[in-house]
Amino acid sequence: MNLKKESLVFMLLVFGSVLCCIGQEQAKPLANHVILIGSDGFGAYAFKKAKVPNLRKMMKNGSYTLEARSVLPSSSAVNWASMIMGSGPELHGYTEWGSKTPELPSKVIGDGNIYPTIFSLVHQQLPETKKGVSYSWGGIGYLFEKNMVDIDFNGKTDEETMQKAIEFILKEKPSLTFIHFDQPDGAGHNIGHDTPEYYKEVEKIDALIGKILSTLEENNLMENTVILFSSDHGGVGKGHGGKTLLEVEIPWIIYGKNISSKGKLESSVVTYDTAATIAYILGLKTPEFWRGKPILEAIKNAEH
Known part of the structure; x- marks a missing residue:
């Protein structure tokens, strides 16, 4: 190969690399707002x-399993x-119910000094x-990553937690809000799972979710929210x-803009797929070291 041909090949390789990078640009978000609601100890059997x-x-108007x-x-x-870090304990290192620091050294440490969560992707x-x-x-x-969020609020009750989240959503129109409710886990530990008291707490959580839904609808936010x-x-x-399945099986329900209304999903879902699905909806590129994958079956017009 002469020098002229070598130069041409080099230019083609560079051009191909540029095209490849362009193809990897951040995708257009499917919704501007994602709200992740987690309810502690809420077994699917409920x-x-x-x-x-x-x-x-x-469930009726969205997709679920x-x-x-x-x-x-x-x-x-x-x-x-695992839910917000896109990976299991083998990689993020948190292995116990009350882990405050990883018992197993995290495979990757991000700018927040922990295994990178969905919040770090939004931040970057x-x-x-x-x-x-x-x-x-x-x-x-x-x-x-506390240094990467605009609100870090630990409520005394689930009602207080919900109210603070609603205030934040209405004022700031955030791209991502994570709302964590402590019940019905408390009832499960103190009285027992699959008891009338446990189901009473489950129904209270549903009522709080109803309040969130109605507030979003009244303020025309549901039109661009998942x-x-x-x-x-x-x-x-x-x-x-x-x-046991009673301990391991959890609900996974997704509803809102560009979410399919097909109802029951056939896909296998693991909790670390939640972060990857949120990233997909927000048009974010996910890191190679995450193990979760977006549940495309739940997304309208997504290529499976």
């Missing part, structure tokens, strides 16, 4: 007995971490937008953390 009209409205799975162990911190790729966390269980506060509801685990007796 739908058999509890009256949850607001969640069923989301009641067979999504937690990671193991089926307990709190490990699963909340949508720097002009707002994002925040309103939570009832203090353990959530160890699992996201709501994703899930949980960290279920339970048996007064505990959880084991390997």
Whole structure:
């Protein structure tokens, strides 16, 4: 090959690399706002007995599975971490129900000095937008980058947590809000799962979700919003953390702009797919080290 041909090949390679990078540019978001609602200890089995009209409205008009799975162990911190970190405990390192720091060294440490969450992606790729966390269980506060959010609120009750989140959403129109409710986990531990008291708390959570939905609709925000509801685990007796389906199976319900109204999903969903799905909706590029994947079956006109 002579020098002229070598130069031409080099130019073609460079041009191809540029095209490749252009093809990897941030995608157009499918919605401007995503609200992730998590309810602690809300097992998928609760739908058999509890009256949850607001969640069923989301299921009817959106997409869902009641067979999504937690990671193991089926307990709190490990699963909340997985939900927003896009990976399981093997990579993020949080392995116990009350983990405040990784028991296993995180495979990757981001700018927030922890394994990168969905909030770090928003912070880096949508720097002009707002994002925040309103939570009832203090353990959530160890699992996201506090230096990258615009609200970090630990409510004393689920009602207070909801109200603070609504105020934030109405004022700031954030791209991402994570709302964590502590019930019905408390009832499950103190009285027992699959008890009248447990279902009473489940129904209270549904009422709070109804308040969020009505507020969004009244303020014309639902037109450009996606709501994703899930949980960290279920339970048996007064505990959880084991390997039964009652502990491992969790609800996964998604509803809103550009979300398919097909109802029940056939896809296998693991809790770390939640972060990847949120990233897809917001048009964010996900890091190679995440293991979650977007649930495209739930997205209108998505290529599977």
